[in-house]
Amino acid sequence: MAQITFKFEQGEDIVIFANDGENLLDVAKKANVAIDAPCSGNVSCGKCKVKLVSGEIDSPITRHISQEEYDQGYRLACNSKVTGDVAVLIPDISAAYRSRMKIADLNSPEEIAIFNDIKAQVVEAGLPFENSFSVVQLTMDEPTMDDTMPDNERLKWKVCEVLGVENVVITYYALTKLPLTLREANFDVKAVVRKDGEVYSVVDIFPAGEDVKAYGLAVDIGTTTVSMVLVDLATGDILAKGSSGNGQIRYGADVINRIIQQSQAGGVKTLQDAVIKETINPIVENMARSIKIDTKQIYSMLVASNTTMNHLFMGIHADYLRMEPYIPTFFETDCPTGIDLGLNINPHAEVDIAPNIGSYVGGDITAGTLASMIWNSPELSLFIDLGTNGEIVFGNADFLVSCACSAGPAFEGGDISCGMRATDGAIESITIDKDTMEPTYSVIGDEGQKPIGLCGSGIIDIISELFLCGIITPKGKFCREGKRIKHDEYGIGSYVIAFKEEADSVKDIELTEVDIDNFIRAKGAIFSAINVMLEMMDMDVSLLEKVFVAGGIGSGIDMQKAINIGMLPDIPLEMYKYIGNSSLSGAYCMIMSDEANAKVAELSKSMTYIELSSHPGYMDEFQAACFLPHTNSGLFPSVVMK
Numbered sequence: 001m002a003q004i005t006f007k008f009e010q011g012e013d014i015v016i017f018a019n020d021g022e023n024l025l026d027v028a029k030k031a032n033v034a035i036d037a038p039c040s041g042n043v044s045c046g047k048c049k050v051k052l053v054s055g056e057i058d059s060p061i062t063r064h065i066s067q068e069e070y071d072q073g074y075r076l077a078c079n080s081k082v083t084g085d086v087a088v089l090i091p092d093i094s095a096a097y098r099s100r101m102k103i104a105d106l107n108s109p110e111e112i113a114i115f116n117d118i119k120a121q122v123v124e125a126g127l128p129f130e131n132s133f134s135v136v137q138l139t140m141d142e143p144t145m146d147d148t149m150p151d152n153e154r155l156k157w158k159v160c161e162v163l164g165v166e167n168v169v170i171t172y173y174a175l176t177k178l179p180l181t182l183r184e185a186n187f188d189v190k191a192v193v194r195k196d197g198e199v200y201s202v203v204d205i206f207p208a209g210e211d212v213k214a215y216g217l218a219v220d221i222g223t224t225t226v227s228m229v230l231v232d233l234a235t236g237d238i239l240a241k242g243s244s245g246n247g248q249i250r251y252g253a254d255v256i257n258r259i260i261q262q263s264q265a266g267g268v269k270t271l272q273d274a275v276i277k278e279t280i281n282p283i284v285e286n287m288a289r290s291i292k293i294d295t296k297q298i299y300s301m302l303v304a305s306n307t308t309m310n311h312l313f314m315g316i317h318a319d320y321l322r323m324e325p326y327i328p329t330f331f332e333t334d335c336p337t338g339i340d341l342g343l344n345i346n347p348h349a350e351v352d353i354a355p356n357i358g359s360y361v362g363g364d365i366t367a368g369t370l371a372s373m374i375w376n377s378p379e380l381s382l383f384i385d386l387g388t389n390g391e392i393v394f395g396n397a398d399f400l401v402s403c404a405c406s407a408g409p410a411f412e413g414g415d416i417s418c419g420m421r422a423t424d425g426a427i428e429s430i431t432i433d434k435d436t437m438e439p440t441y442s443v444i445g446d447e448g449q450k451p452i453g454l455c456g457s458g459i460i461d462i463i464s465e466l467f468l469c470g471i472i473t474p475k476g477k478f479c480r481e482g483k484r485i486k487h488d489e490y491g492i493g494s495y496v497i498a499f500k501e502e503a504d505s506v507k508d509i510e511l512t513e514v515d516i517d518n519f520i521r522a523k524g525a526i527f528s529a530i531n532v533m534l535e536m537m538d539m540d541v542s543l544l545e546k547v548f549v550a551g552g553i554g555s556g557i558d559m560q561k562a563i564n565i566g567m568l569p570d571i572p573l574e575m576y577k578y579i580g581n582s583s584l585s586g587a588y589c590m591i592m593s594d595e596a597n598a599k600v601a602e603l604s605k606s607m608t609y610i611e612l613s614s615h616p617g618y619m620d621e622f623q624a625a626c627f628l629p630h631t632n633s634g635l636f637p638s639v640v641m642k
Helices: 024-030 065-069 109-124 151-165 172-184 247-251 255-262 267-291 305-312 364-374 410-412 456-466 513-538 561-565 583-591 594-606 617-624
Strands: 002-008 015-016 049-058 074-076 081-092 102-104 133-139 167-170 189-197 199-207 215-221 224-231 238-245 298-305 350-355 381-386 391-394 400-405 426-432 438-443 485-487 493-498 507-512 547-552 576-578
Touching: 002 172, 002 238, 002 364, 024 081, 024 247, 024 438, 065 074, 074 172, 074 364, 081 617, 102 493, 109 583, 133 172, 133 576, 151 189, 167 172, 172 199, 189 364, 189 594, 215 267, 215 364, 215 391, 215 561, 215 583, 224 267, 224 583, 238 267, 247 255, 247 267, 247 298, 255 267, 255 305, 267 305, 298 305, 298 364, 305 364, 364 381, 364 391, 364 400, 364 583, 381 583, 391 513, 410 485, 410 513, 426 456, 438 456, 438 493, 438 507, 456 493, 456 507, 456 513, 456 561, 507 513, 547 583, 583 594
Parallel strands: 002 081, 167 199, 215 298, 298 350, 381 547, 547 576
Antiparallel strands: 002 015, 049 074, 049 081, 102 238, 133 189, 189 199, 215 224, 224 238, 381 391, 391 400, 426 438, 485 493, 493 507
């Protein structure tokens, strides 16, 4: 038995014991130590680098680690076996995908502008911000020897009288609080009431003197990141916003690897715990603490996520999603409760799931479609969500069609050697001087933050700049020489964005030809999906009037640079709009508005799902799009070399 100590550049050490011969990445998973491993430990991505601090470990050198790095103690966790006591450092870049938890107190207009904007549009479209929760004051006669009515009946009678209703029930949680609360408050109380059809449920009870509000959670469970907002269900005010890396990511960057992991013994519980116990509950607890409320005062939760994430969140076997004929267990489901799922919210809180419409088009897209508002406009519009998978919706008020393409995790930094999600240390924008080939970039974080890697928007920028400056060919190969251009022992070229001295790192931050090829494939998947979808509708990009782009790839993307690399159609820039995390803003509208929730259910049933893999010309379109900007340059007339 060996003692393994995991050290971090920021944070406390974690110590665990392991058997001789155990894989170091597996040991880290058991200890809930998050190490970036997009390939799920197949020794193919090279991202799970750790550094030996003390001790020795059985770890042969690989192509992902240079001799210099190896001599300095760097090893791949997935390619290392425990042989004795050892301490290893987890560098920031190896843990950067698992963002530090962020809890925002949303007082500034900038923080909530996007939610206010979508709220205004939804209300203007005739979907009022009204939901089934209310807080009711109830003043009752105290019991006497002549009036021995039980507490629960006394409360029900009063609710019926005040609301003018006939059918009232009391949840078990409220019932347990009832006797003491009534007597502490001299039978003058406030009740949180939920309407469900003709039934009114008392879900909580407080003394009348307290400031009682009903709170709700809108949650976006992304493959990489989980984000949520805590709202006042009466006013729609957003009181806190939280986010963190999805704890499931240590089981693989993509949904297929996670489904495979879930199929192992105990895998269903392991993946569910990773997203609920390790990710969602800590964010909820910290948000509640930030506004000084008890998590049991959260009475409603609305989750928007892709079809696989929905299954993993619910603790439902997902293996059949990846096998023909790709059948999910559910598109829609009756609401489980907080206690059913082990969520740290009110035990009787209903957990609503935004409906899926296909194995690879889920509730994040149906909620996002609501937020895009394309369903309420006569203009022919595209809604594109750039995440670990690329999903696209096309249509207007008369029709909607959707599809998904396997873009991979490149838009969130996966499959890129220096890639990371959009968090502190990520380069989010960059320009390159054509003559000197010197870069100028901006980094997410506080002033003076050193660069760690590239997030999605930064990757789009740099590939566009390298291409327009004539530094790479349309196939992504380096064709110029200079101090920023390197070649390894295999002849693979790379561009150095920041030398190790600039990045305060042991290694240069560089983009390789392999990285560029991976990203070209990802952008090719998006553009070819758009083209094929339009062709199947007997249309083309010239008919587009609006394009809404969503996703957590950065603070937004430079649309012209996305056009330059052939990712988005070459149409006037004023037709484009970046709408941020549309899944979360859509979920916010759904939890606040019962009619908006019903509208999403309606949209999901009317939306046609297209399976691209069944289209005979899709692979040809994809291959044609795997160039910069495209094999048919006539599709991109605005792209001009510097």
